[in-house]
Amino acid sequence: MANCLTAPRRPLLALPFLLPSPYECVALGLRRNQSSYRRTKQRLRVKPDASFGSSLSHPQEDHIIYNPPSSAPSVYHTPAKFLPSDDIRRNLRAASVNGNNAESLPPAVRATTEKKYHLNPSDIREIRRLRATDPMTWSRLKLAKRFDCSPTFIALVCEASPQKKEIQKRVLEAVQSRWGSKRRMAREDRQLRKEAWGRDQ
């Protein structure tokens, strides 16, 4: 209430920015203060980086700074290893990233295992015999542990009998029948998300 009363009584001269000055009228659109200029200059002061180009050794030369925002690399940018031998881009890239070879590679997701190739045909016959005689005991995992190979290799070598497959199917159905709607939907969503990985979505 008090503000409403006092506001009209304030003299216009107390607010000089409201008065049009002859100088400012001309350059109203181009007005620029010290602070914004300094800020602009500050933004342009970028720390030099190796990705800016090869002209770090000759800073006096004119050069283009290439500093893209961090993002996933484009799939249209073919890796140098995938270029055919007659493509000139292969030599160009090899020349540009020559010095980076010395740096160490990032850690692997999983420790890589050397393939041993230690099983002979008699072992494979034994695997098949065990799986055929007692499929309940000798599952893929147990056979893999016994013969020191991967379960994938067991699946390559032999197949479960139809009876075992039928039993396993019924076990799975029994487990899934206990799922409620929430768990079932979550499992389905997970499967859909996994399929979306292959479509890159």
Add this chain to the structure above:
Amino acid sequence: MKRLQLQRWSSSVLSAQARTGGRLQHRLYNGIRHQSTASPAAPTANDQLIEEEPLAPSIHPPNSRQSKYQLPSPPVEAARESAKLAALHARLYLPSRLPLETLARSLVDASADPNPKFNNESLATLGHDLLTHYTSEYLICTYPRLPLTVIFAAMYAYVGPKTLAAMAREWGVESAAAPGGEVDPGYLQFKRIPPGADLKPVTGTARPHEDQAHWRKSITSSVVYDNEFGDPVKGPKNPSEQSKQDAQNIKGVTAEQANATFVRAVMGAIYLHAGRPAAKRFFEQHFLSRHLNISDLFNFSQPARDLSRLCARENFEQPVARIISETGRKSRHPVFVVGIYSGQDKLGEGAGASLLEARSRAAVAALKGWYLYSPLNVRVPSSMEEEGAAPWKPVHVDLGEVIV
């Protein structure tokens, strides 16, 4: 019978340039051209017309108002009076050598006028061949490593019927409610399929054991038996069965089919009247200029396995997934950035909420990097048809897609 009179009459009116019928009389029985070099059989419809000709001497010339209603499609001279047709010609920036009469003819579907001299079927056959030829050579030369399924999908996206129908809509082509001689020739004329009619899947293909629906169809067999888009197509037929097909055709076509046929016919008409360079320019301006992100057409089910097989085939070191960076591993929303390396070289990079997802996405990126390789300075074989073209250098031919 009246059509015969019209034909004789119109041939004297039309300029020699506008008459395309002479060059296009070979009406092809199928929309596709098979790998055999045998020329299509001469149409029997023409013979019938010639036989019927002396039977109709007393028909009036069809310049009277009444006879227009008896024609199946607009008379040829109506093309010069149609504002819609002239507007379409100008809007598409068609070459002036393409007369309005031919543009009007390309708007008449075979279901509206079964006479091959007045409908657009022959023009559409030529246009379809040109479109698929130009598109396939562009795709194969630009991306020589694309898998066949992706090539089929890209062909469908560039010159498939849905795209062509959308283009006809963008060009502002409207369709007539029903075809007839009194209709403005600027409308697309076709007989609509009755509502509720079921569109049966294509039968009578050249594929052996076609009735075995559950048998696996390999992609490679699609090259031999199917059309340019990998869809089943009717096999070659003898002329006696052609009349049956015509009877089916009279039942009507969908609006999408009619629009697609029109766009193909325009392409064929430009090729015939204005020549190869104009047709190529029209193709580049209207078809190739449409943006298609080919990397979206891929779908991998087992990317890591495919990449491993690829590296084994090309004698690269086995791919190893490495963690480039990660954040919040023990939080609710972790982010992992995983790169796939073969020796010292990074093949692909992907980010995901789990290590498995990031690894899978990185493998997808690496496979796309392989398949989407594009050589520099791509030239297509049809560029050699130009005057003074540089000597041909062989394009990059790849080993083919990864087979697991």
